[in-house]
Amino acid sequence: MLNEKLIYKTDVVVVGAGNAAMSAAIAARENGANVIVLEKAPETQKGGNTTYTHGSIRFAYNGVEDLKEIMPDLTPEEIEMSDFGTYPEEEFFDDMCRVTDYRTNPELASLLTSKSFETMKWLKDHKVRFVPIYGRQAFKVDGKFKFWGGMIVESAGGGPGLVESLHNEAKKLGVQVLFNAMATELIHDDDGVHGVIFKHNGKTTEVHAKSVILASGGFHANQEMRTRYLGPKWDLAHARGSRFNTGEGIKMALDIGALPYGNWSGAHSVGGDRYLPDFTEGFQRLSYPFGIMVNAEGKRFVDEGADFRNYTYAKYGKIILEQTGQFAWQIFDQKVSRLLRDEYKVKQVTKVKANTLEELAEKLDGVNPEGFLEEVKRYNASVAQDIPFNPNIKDGRCTEGLEVKKSNWANTIDEGPFEAYGVTCGITFTFGGLKINTQSEVQDILSQSIPGLFAAGELVGGLFYFNYPGGAGLMAGSVFGKIAGEHAARFVKQLEEIKA
DSSP states (O other), X not given: OOOTTOXXXXXXXXXXXXXXXXXXXXXXXXTTOOEEEEOSSOGGGOSGGGGGSOOEEOOOBOSHHHHHHHOTTOOHHHHHTEEOOOBOHHHXXXXXXXXXXXXXXXXXXXXXXXXXXXXXXXXXXXXXXXXEOHHHHEEEETTEEEEOTTOOEEETTHHHHHHHHHHHHHHHHTOEEESSEEEEEEEEETTEEEEEEEEETTEEEEEEEEEEEEOOOOSTTOHHHHHHHTOTTGGGSEEOSOTTOSSHHHHHHXXXXXXXXXXXXXXXXXXXXXXXXXXXXXXXXXXXXXXXXXXXTSOBOSOTTSSOGGGTHHHHHHHHHTSGGGEEEEEEOTTTGGGOOGGGGSSSOOEEEESSHHHHHHHSTTOOHHHHXXXXXXXXXHBOTTXXXXXXSOOOOOBSSOSSOOOSOOOOSOSSSEEEEXXXXXXXXXXXXXOBOTTOEEEBTTSOEEEEEEEOGGGBOSSOBSXXXXXXXXXXXXXXXXXXXXXXXXXXXXXXXXXX
């Protein structure tokens, strides 16, 4: 409630208003706490990075019966035409370990994977609707869609749909959301955290609370922090997602002694359009496993088919950033053009097309034509054409004898017309952040919980290193957001019992 001094009072205050934040707000509210959410952005741009996602989310499941619990309106026809497979907890955990070079915090990763299915059911119970990802996660072979890469559903309406569903549910439950409310400082003393100082429509204001949940994202939109922590050239990366994720939540916690944790020099970085402005949608170009990528010298520099796109796309942007001029070109011929994702068909795209490779070489801006033609010649000669091409599995159709191998989905580039797409590095979110325990309590530099302070979402460190499995970010936000909300509400009750 607002008094004359512009001071709010509540049980729990949540900083941020994306997936993790709103999951925390809903969980705290349904556990009996009064909740205020502080959203830095105006209402029309609410939701942080969640709004900019496709809403794809990764979770463990044991078959179609589990999926019917998540998607009760899944039709018999959809079930019949789809091979959804299985994705048990053990495989999800193994993927978390494998793609992070076994650096992921095992306790947090275990919690993420073991709680993923029940959290999906909880989201569904809170009016979030999920649908199969037919367009991006399955190709139709012999009349049946086969899903791959451990990620099969997305929220209806994508990221914006997920944000709207969570905000609508929070509103029904009585959660108050303040927009244009930028948190600047934690109110704290030796007994813990007691609220937040924030600017509401430019006016410095306070909210006094019994517990605080930080869920305001990382620092991907802060060029100074990117360069300081990620290193040289990261100020040149294209910033994707929300322009409001500039690291204040992390800095506020560090200022009161929170422990920095995780891969502070790492980030989710993808390949996307070379010239699109920052914070615009339609950036990603993720069909690279079916073609080749070349740099300014005309050389391939990465194994485009090392694994399913879900397991490589978040690290290949960094490799593009390391190339001369921080760009590359993705090359496809007509054998695979039908497989290109819808993002290649938008109007805002850096694309050239040619009937011959020689003509294409002259159109690749910034690329050495002779080097490119020689590279394609070597590549075509190396493809193991006796192995069948299959986009739904790691088909083993590889190259032989090249310094940079292509492990799967290798096709010769020889059937025109040819298409090429200019790409650069885009940063989506940062991996370093605050250390939490399994109750989502923020830890201090002595590895003790800071009373009353919880965290969830992208500002939590320790889950992702170097890379991440696609869809695991949203799942982590939901899992740890729910945990943070539950434990923040429990902390409030404990304080009230002590006072009583």
